[in-house]
Amino acid sequence: MHNQEAARIVIIEDDKTIREGYHYLIDNTSPYTVVNAYPSFDAAKLKITKDNPDVIILDIQLPGTSGIDALPLLKKMLPNVYIIMLTVYETEKIILDALANGASGYFTKNTPSAKIIEAIKEVMHGGGPMSPDVSKKVIMSLQKNQHSPLTKRETQILELIAEGKDRGQIATQLFIDVETVKTHVKNIYIKLDVNSKADAINVARTNKLI
Known part of the structure; x- marks a missing residue:
């Protein structure tokens, strides 16, 4: 169990002013x-296990290994x-990558330091x-799946x-002809591996594609 009160902190940040x-x-x-x-993950990696921190404050834009790549390590x-x-x-992508890689x-960087201290307590x-x-x-x-197989138009x-x-109605609203809509719908069915409108909507909603 981490001791809440006397937590050990390590800062990895290349900007000297911010770090200090x-x-x-x-x-x-x-x-x-x-x-x-x-100043970098590369400088920290040999010693950081000895530091045994409870919390690491990690910059994303680091020289050498980036913060995103350093996270899983x-x-x-x-x-x-x-x-x-x-x-x-x-x-969005950087934030999601960081969270997926285990950021808490x-x-x-314009966050006041009092907020960072609060954040340490919170994590x-x-x-x-x-x-x-x-x-x-x-x-x-999160409301939209980043890896949707569908194009923006689909x-x-x-x-x-x-x-x-x-x-x-779709053709009118998007200023395309009905044949084009049909082609798109066919592609949607193929990509989602479904045969009906209801299934397409279902699959898309379950996977947050729409």
Whole structure:
């Protein structure tokens, strides 16, 4: 069991100002101790198991091994560690990759340090803290499957079918002819391995394609 109060923190961040800023603030304004701070994963990897951190604050844009690639490696070295990502970028794909690779929290770099200290406490209690802008993106992407076999147009057509529109109405709404709609529908059925409208809608909803 992690000791909530005296958690050991490691910071991996190449920006010296940010690294030293967090280091100072965590040490001086929180119950936590920064046991080490590194400019890259490559610098950290030989020593980090000895540091035995409870929480790692990990930058995504690192020289050498990126934070995303470092994540699974760190989780392998320290299976119980919590990892909070720090980033300038919050594209959907990067966020989802980080979460899929075992990140516990995700913050953009303009986050006030008090929030980061709060986030440490939250992950130690099993939470998944994120900047509001990040969580909004995660929620939006969870509503849509990122790896849909359907093209944007096919997804659009299937959404209209799910709303009860027939081929003629879909053709009118999308400014395409009915034959084109038919071709798209055929492709949707083939890709989803179904033979009917109802099955297509079902499969798509189950797999969050629409």
